[in-house]
Structures are given as C-alpha cells and as structure tokens.
Amino acid sequence: MNVAELLFWITALLTGLSAIMVVVTQNIVRAALWLLFTLAGTAGIFFLLGADFVGATQLLVYVGGILILVVFGVMLTAQGPFVNLKTGAGEWAVSIVVGLLLFGLLGISILMTEWNFTPAPSIEPVQSRLANDLGLSLLGFRDATPKADLPIGSPGEPPRERTRLAYLFPFEIVSVHLLVVLIGAAYLARAKRRKGPAKS
Amino acid sequence: MDSLESLVSEYWPALRALLAAGLLVSLMAGSAIIFIWLERKVAGRIQDRLGPTRVGGKFGWLQTLADGIKLIAKEDIIPGSADQMLFRISPYLTFIGVFLAFMVLPFGRDVVGLPMNIAAFFMLSVLSTEVFGVILAGYGSGSKWSLFGGMREAAQMVSYEVPRAICVVIPVLCAGTLDLQLISEQQAGPFWNWFIFRDPFQFLTFWVFFVTATAGCKRAPFDLAEAESELVAGFHTEYSGFRWCLFFMAEYGAMFATGGLAVTLFLGGWHTGLFPASVMPGDFASPLGILATVLSVLVFIAKSWLLVFVMMWVRWTLPRLRIDQVMMTCLKYLVPLSCALLLGASLFPLAWNTLGLPAVPFRNHPGVPAQHAPAVSKEGQAGADSPGGLLASENPRELVGSP
Amino acid sequence: MNQIGLEHCLLLGAVLFVAGIVCMATKRNAIGILMGSELVLNGANINFVAFARYNETFAMEGQVFALFTIVLAAAEAAIALAIVLNFYNNHVTVDVDAAEELKG
Numbered sequence: 001m002n003v004a005e006l007l008f009w010i011t012a013l014l015t016g017l018s019a020i021m022v023v024v025t026q027n028i029v030r031a032a033l034w035l036l037f038t039l040a041g042t043a044g045i046f047f048l049l050g051a052d053f054v055g056a057t058q059l060l061v062y063v064g065g066i067l068i069l070v071v072f073g074v075m076l077t078a079q080g081p082f083v084n085l086k087t088g089a090g091e092w093a094v095s096i097v098v099g100l101l102l103f104g105l106l107g108i109s110i111l112m113t114e115w116n117f118t119p120a121p122s123i124e125p126v127q128s129r130l131a132n133d134l135g136l137s138l139l140g141f142r143d144a145t146p147k148a149d150l151p152i153g154s155p156g157e158p159p160r161e162r163t164r165l166a167y168l169f170p171f172e173i174v175s176v177h178l179l180v181v182l183i184g185a186a187y188l189a190r191a192k193r194r195k196g197p198a199k200s
Numbered sequence: 201m202d203s204l205e206s207l208v209s210e211y212w213p214a215l216r217a218l219l220a221a222g223l224l225v226s227l228m229a230g231s232a233i234i235f236i237w238l239e240r241k242v243a244g245r246i247q248d249r250l251g252p253t254r255v256g257g258k259f260g261w262l263q264t265l266a267d268g269i270k271l272i273a274k275e276d277i278i279p280g281s282a283d284q285m286l287f288r289i290s291p292y293l294t295f296i297g298v299f300l301a302f303m304v305l306p307f308g309r310d311v312v313g314l315p316m317n318i319a320a321f322f323m324l325s326v327l328s329t330e331v332f333g334v335i336l337a338g339y340g341s342g343s344k345w346s347l348f349g350g351m352r353e354a355a356q357m358v359s360y361e362v363p364r365a366i367c368v369v370i371p372v373l374c375a376g377t378l379d380l381q382l383i384s385e386q387q388a389g390p391f392w393n394w395f396i397f398r399d400p401f402q403f404l405t406f407w408v409f410f411v412t413a414t415a416g417c418k419r420a421p422f423d424l425a426e427a428e429s430e431l432v433a434g435f436h437t438e439y440s441g442f443r444w445c446l447f448f449m450a451e452y453g454a455m456f457a458t459g460g461l462a463v464t465l466f467l468g469g470w471h472t473g474l475f476p477a478s479v480m481p482g483d484f485a486s487p488l489g490i491l492a493t494v495l496s497v498l499v500f501i502a503k504s505w506l507l508v509f510v511m512m513w514v515r516w517t518l519p520r521l522r523i524d525q526v527m528m529t530c531l532k533y534l535v536p537l538s539c540a541l542l543l544g545a546s547l548f549p550l551a552w553n554t555l556g557l558p559a560v561p562f563r564n565h566p567g568v569p570a571q572h573a574p575a576v577s578k579e580g581q582a583g584a585d586s587p588g589g590l591l592a593s594e595n596p597r598e599l600v601g602s603p
Numbered sequence: 604m605n606q607i608g609l610e611h612c613l614l615l616g617a618v619l620f621v622a623g624i625v626c627m628a629t630k631r632n633a634i635g636i637l638m639g640s641e642l643v644l645n646g647a648n649i650n651f652v653a654f655a656r657y658n659e660t661f662a663m664e665g666q667v668f669a670l671f672t673i674v675l676a677a678a679e680a681a682i683a684l685a686i687v688l689n690f691y692n693n694h695v696t697v698d699v700d701a702a703e704e705l706k707g
Contacts, residue, residue: 003214004598008607012615019622019642028632029339033286035638036293036332038619042645045615046669049656050599052318054669056325058648061673064328066641066680068358071335073634073684075351077697085631085698092629099625106617115609117657130666131318131378137663167667174674181678188685599656600607 008048015041026084032071039063053131140168213598216590220313224302231505232452233264239512246516274441279342282438286340291439291446294333298450300326301457306381308470308496312592319380320372323461324365327416330454331357337447338435349434352523353418359530360415360422366538367409370545371395371465374402380461381592384469391473396466401545406466408538410507413458415530417451420515424523452508459507460500467503470496612653619646633687633697637680644676 018037025031039062046055208215237252240263244251256262278287304319306312316322331354338350374395375383387394396406415422436447463469472495521529623642630636648669655665691697 002598003211004600005607006214008600008611012611016615016618016622019619022638022642023622023626023629028635029283029286031630031635031638033289033336035641038642039645040329042619042649045612045649046652048600049612049652050597051652051655051666051669052316053321054648054652054666054673056318056322057670057673060321060325060328061677062641062645064325064331064358064361066677068331068335068354069680069684070634070637070641071332072351072354073637073687075335075339075347076688077634077691085635087629087631095625095628098628099621102624103617103621106621107614110610110613110617115657117609131321133663134666134670137667170671174671178674178678181681185681185685188682189688600612 004048008045011041011044011048015045026086028074028078028085029071032067032074035070036063036067039067050130053134137166138168138171140166217313219590220303224313225299227501228299228302228449228453228456231456231501231508232449233268234505235452235455235508235512236264236267236448237261238509242509242512243516246513268445271441271445276441276443277438279438281342283340283342286336287342287438288443290333290337290340291443291450292333293336294330294450295446295453297326297328297330297333298453298457300329301461302453304380305457305460305500306384306464306469307500308493309385310381310591311470311493311497312381314597315381315592316379318378320368320378320383320461320465323380323457324361324368327454327457328358328361330450333450334435337439341435341438343438346435346437349437352424353435356422356523356526356530357416357418359527360412360534363530363534363538364409364412364416366535366542367405367412368461368465370405370538370542371402373542373545374398380464380469384464384471387468388471389473389475391468394466394468394473399545399548401541401548402466405538405541405545406462408534408541409462409466410510412530412534412538413455413462414511414514415526417454417458417511419451419455419511421518421521422526423515424520424526455508455511456504459504459511462507463500463503470500472499609653609657612656613650616646616649616653619643619649622646631698631700633690633699634684636699637683637687640683641676641680644672648672 015038018034018041021034022031022038025034039058043055043058043063046052046058237260241251241260252260252263254260255266278284301323303313304316304322306315306319312319334357335350335354338346338348338353341347341350371383372378375386377383383395391397395402397403414420436444439447619642623639623644623646626639626642627636628639630639651665651669651672653665654661655663655669658665687697690702694701
C-alpha cells in the first residue's frame with residue numbers, strides 16, 4: 001500500500017465518520033464541529049484526487065465562508081433550549097431505515113456497474129497546469145478541453161465538436177446569480193424589531 | 201539493510217513530507233521564540249525603556265526560554281461551564297490552519313514543501329480556515345468576554361479576507377501565474393525587478409496588503425478583541441499555559457506566513473536583489489549551488505522577519521481602533537481601494553503600450569510562463585543509490601488511483 | 604486492497620449523501636437541516652471530482668461542475684440562513700416543528 005492509498009483511507013474514514021457524527025450528535029454546535037471535519041476531509045479527498053483548485057476553493061468557500069455563516073447563525077439562535085433539540089425515536093427509526101435502504105441501493109449500483117475507466121498517471125509538479133486549463137475553459141477557449149469531443153449521435157456520424165464558448169456562459173450566469181443572492185440576503189436579513197421577548 | 205532501503209524508497213514521499221514538516225515546525229517554533237523576545241524588546245525601546253535585560257546576559261536572550269518554562273509548568277485550568285471538546289480542540293485547529301500555509305512558501309529555488317500550481321490561492325484558502333478555531337475558542341470557553349471577543353475577531357478576520365484576496369490578485373496579474381515559485385523566479389536580478397517597483401499600482405498594493413495582513417493576524421491597531429481594557433483577552437481569556445502558547449504560536453506563525461507571502465509577491469522572494477540574474481549557479485549539487493541555496497533561504501527568512509518587525513513596530517506605535525472603526529476601514533475604505541487598484545493594475549500595461557511608451561524589458565511579459573526547469577537535471581541522477589531527492593522538483597505527487 | 608478504484612470514491616460520496624439525507628430528515632433545528640443539505644452537496648461534489656480523475660474525457664468538466672456546485676451551495680446557504688434568522692425573529696424559536704402555520 002503506497003502513501004497515496006494510505007492517505008486516502010485515513011481521509012475517507014475521517015470524512016465518513018464525521019458525516020455520521022453530524023447526524024448522530026444532538027448538540028448543534030458539536031454538529032458544526034463535525035461538519036468542519038467533514039468539509040476539511042472532503043477538501044483532502046479533492047487534493048488526493050488531483051483537483052487542487054477545487055480543493056482550495058472548497059476550503060476557502062465552504063470552511064472559511066459557509067461554515068462561518070452557519071456557526072454565526074447557530075450562535076445567534078442557540079439560546080439555551082435550542083442547543084439540544086431531541087428528535088423522537090420513531091422518526092429516528094424511519095429515517096435510519098430509509099437511509100440504509102438508499103445507501104444499499106447506491107452501493108449496489110456502484111459496485112455492480114462496469115466502470116471501464118483508466119485513470120490518468122500521476123501529475124508531475126512542474127507540469128501541472130490544471131489551474132491554467134480550468135481558467136481557460138472558464139474564459140471560453142475551446143482548446144482547453146481537447147478530450148471533450150464526445151461521440152454523441154448515431155454510430156455512423158462523426159463526433160460533434162464542442163462550441164466555442166466552453167464554460168463562459170455558466171460562469172457569467174453564476175456571477176449574476178451571486179450578485180442577486182448578495183442583494184437578496186442583505187435585504188432579508190436587515191435589522192427588524194423582534195416580535196416578543198426572548199425566552200430565557 | 202536491503203529491506204530497509206527498499207522500505208525507505210517505497211515510502212520516500214511520506215518520509216520527505218515528514219522531514220519537511222519537521223523543518224517547518226521547527227522554523228515556526230524558532231521564529232516564535234525569537235519574535236516573543238523581539239516583541240518585548242521593541243515594546244521596551246519604543247516606550248523608552250530597555251525591555252528584558254536580566255535573563256541570559258545583558259540583552260535578555262533567554263527570556264523566551266523562561267517564558268516557555270513558566271507556560272509549560274502552569275496548571276491546566278478548564279472552566280466549569282466550558283464545552284470540553286470544543287475548548288480542547290480549538291487551539292489545534294487554529295494552529296493547523298496557520299501551519300498549512302507554510303507548505304507552499306518558496307524558501308529558495310526548489311526549496312518548497314509542496315510546489316503547487318495554485319500556491320497563492322492555496323495560502324489564502326488555508327489562512328481562512330483559522331477563523332473557525334477562533335470562533336470555537338470563543339464559544340467553548342463558556343464566558344461572555346470570550347464569546348464577544350471571538351465573534352468580533354471572526355467578523356474582522358472574515359471581512360479582511362476580501363481586500364487581502366484582491367491584493368493578492370494584483371501581483372498575480374503582473375506575474376501571470378499563481379505559482380509562488382514562478383513569481384519569485386520572475387523577480388530575479390537587481391532589486392528594481394521586484395514586483396513592488398514594476399507599477400505604481402503594485403507599490404500601493406503592497407501597503408494595502410500589509411494593512412490587511414496586519415488586520416487578518418489580529419494585530420494592533422486592529423486588535424480590539426484582545427484589548428485588556430475592553431474584553432480581558434478576547435477569545436483566549438480562559439486559556440492558560442500550553443494552550444495559550446499554541447494560540448500565540450499560531451498568531452506569530454500567521455504573521456510570518458503573511459509576511460512571507462508579501463515577500464514572495466512583492467519583495468523579490470528569495471533573491472537578494474543585489475546581483476544580476478545570471479549569477480545563480482545552475483547546478484544545485486555543486487558546493488557553490490548549495491551555498492547559494494542556503495543563502496537564499498536565509499535571505500527569505502530575513503526579509504519575512506523584517507516585515508514581522510514592522511508589524512510589531514506599528515503595534516506599539518499606533519493606538520487601537522474601535523470595532524466599528526475596524527469594520528468601517530475594511531468595508532468602506534479598503535475594499536473600494538483594492539478594487540480600484542485592481543482596475544488600475546489591469547489597465548496600466550494596456551495604457552503603457554497604447555501610449556507607445558518605450559518597452560521596459562519586463563513590461564511585455566510573455567503571458568503564461570513556461571515551466572521552470574528543475575534545479576537538478578534528470579540525466580545526472582543515478583536513481584539506484586538514493587531513494588529520492590530532497591528538492592521539490594524531484595518528488596512528483598502521487599495521486600489516488602495511479603496505475 | 605491494492606488499488607483505490609472509482610468505486611471507493613463513489614461509495615464515500617454515497618455515504619455523505621445518505622448522511623445528509625438522514626440529517627435533513629431527523630434534525631429539529633433549522634440550521635441542522637441546512638447542515639444536511641451541505642453534506643448532500645459535498646457528496647455530489649466528491650462524485651464529480653472522482654469522475655474527473657478516473658475518466659480522461661471529463662477531466663475538466665468534473666472540476667468545473669464541482670466549482671459551480673460549491674459556489675451555488677454558498678449562495679443557497681446564505682439565503683437559507685437569512686430565512687432562518689427571519690423565522691427566529693418572528694417566532695422566537697428555531698425549531699421547525701413550530702413552523703406549522705402558513706400565516707405570519
């Protein structure tokens with residue numbers, strides 16, 4: 001077992017166990033802590049799979065952004081009785097049964113499919129240009145995705161070529177989307193008077 | 201012996217990683233030791249007194265050792281209303297967030313923990329994970345001073361990440377790459393090749409970056425959340441002994457890391473700035489090459505320490521800002537300023553070329569630079585007798601699922 | 604096992620996905636439900652990046668889709684938290700079992 005496999009097993013176990021602990025723990029602040037480990041473990045998996053930029057974005061946006069937001073929300077609303085909200089046993093039973101069934105379904109479909117893929121060789125650090133290719137594809141240069149001519153269509157036809165604007169359009173849509181969300185969230189969360197006195 | 205050699209060669213990436221991590225931890229700890237002494241001396245001198253002069257001779261060299269012994273020998277107190285797990289784990293979370301940033305700092309040519317194509321972005325993202333340790337420390341201490349301090353610190357650190365990221369993008373625009381090694385290599389030669397002198401906008405960006413880095417490290421004048429007259433000690437009020445020591449190592453480590461990032465992006469990286477670019481010996485394995493590499497590492501560390509010294513100097517000179525002034529500085533002044541600098545830095549080369557001004561050698565940078573050559577040529581390596589190299593370019597990254 | 608295959612990464616993604624769904628179903632705290640949705644999105648992202656690694660055709664697409672998912676998840680979390688805070692301001696509780704009326 002070489003180093004990459006060992007690291008993968010450790011990170012995968014950490015991520016999976018933390019995800020299960022998010023579900024199991026009753027204290028909402030502890031759940032945020034386990035969510036931190038899950039997100040950081042996911043970022044580790046991304047780095048191990050060679051997706052550096054996505055891993056760094058995961059750390060920056062999820063751990064350094066969304067999780068902070070969630071924890072601020074927890075701090076603002078976790079006053080006394082809301083830190084530990086317990087769910088009934090019946091709900092737990094139904095949820096766990098459905099969850100296990102779903103996991104079984106997903107597991108069986110994953111293990112029984114013939115994945116005939118060959119992974120890329122390891123990346124030499126001086127030749128890793130994935131971030132450059134990513135940027136070029138987001139800017140809309142077709143040459144950044146040379147392997148993307150998918151053989152769509154009936155067997156006799158030549159494969160269709162990709163259009164010129166690779167991912168420029170979704171990039172612009174996401175930018176405008178973020179602006180709309182920024183304005184909307186600022187409006188929704190503006191300071192208003194609370195309806196009644198807070199419970200002690 | 202043969203099986204030991206084969207074991208070493210199979211697990212060499214892990215061994216090299218552990219060696220690099222050990223060196224970086226000792227650098228961080230050694231720097232923290234020197235910074236604590238330096239802080240007290242700088243504080244003393246600025247306040248017209250001498251600082252520590254008793255422990256270890258006339259200059260108090262061993263003062264930090266005495267501090268360390270005191271901290272380790274202190275009783276480990278955990279408040280009764282503290283959340284046990286959160287209280288214990290938050291110093292380590294903060295420390296991990298800061299320590300990961302050292303992984304991609306280039307200390308010399310090919311002397312990097314892990315060379316990444318996105319090194320500058322990686323540093324920004326791991327420095328942003330430090331905030332969570334601060335929040336957990338504030339909440340987990342179970343006291344209102346810590347909670348207020350922690351929330352204010354977190355809001356401040358998260359807000360200052362925005363102008364800091366924009367200020368990092370500006371030299372990246374000038375360089376054309378996020379790779380910190382390539383950025384450093386582009387600043388080879390005399391000191392007017394440094395990025396800070398290439399553009400009036402880069403010059404201004406260095407100072408804005410320095411301000412945001414100071415604020416992001418929770419240093420004065422942005423340290424209201426730690427101010428003793430306001431909030432006892434903010435999020436680390438209830439921490440004593442070795443746990444407090446970890447928080448302070450994280451703080452000094454963050455100062456060193458952002459200082460190192462500023463040195464790499466603006467001040468020439470590991471280059472001395474005195475010799476022309478052709479002086480660097482090509483072969484690392486020769487004695488002159490090793491001497492040059494050691495000199496570059498020392499130059500990098502000295503430049504970073506100089507920036508940390510400037511941060512300390514600013515701390516003991518300027519008064520503290522109120523928390524609303526801190527947030528106002530970020531949101532109303534630094535964010536628009538950094539956006540304006542980004543716009544200016546993007547348009548300046550365009551305007552320079554359009555106006556037909558004489559082409560300075562580095563003005564038309566070749567776009568995305570070619571890959572830098574490794575320090576050791578591959579044909580020279582025997583491969584059979586040594587398990588692997590210590591340099592970064594000799595160790596390709598293994599990924600999951602490689603055939 | 605000697606090699607980490609695609610199945611291992613996909614199973615990890617499935618674990619996160621199912622954990623997120625159970626979390627969304629069982630938590631009474633509204634912010635707990637938000638945490639569940641983050642877990643679901645992370646599971647899907649692991650699947651995207653695993654396919655990007657193990658298949659040359661999707662080397663760029665997997666990472667681009669993962670990036671867009673991260674960005675959209677951030678946007679969704681911001682709005683969801685704004686809604687939860689509004690709910691808290693109006694009802695002084697964050698328990699979703701109390702959200703049973705359509706009015707107010």
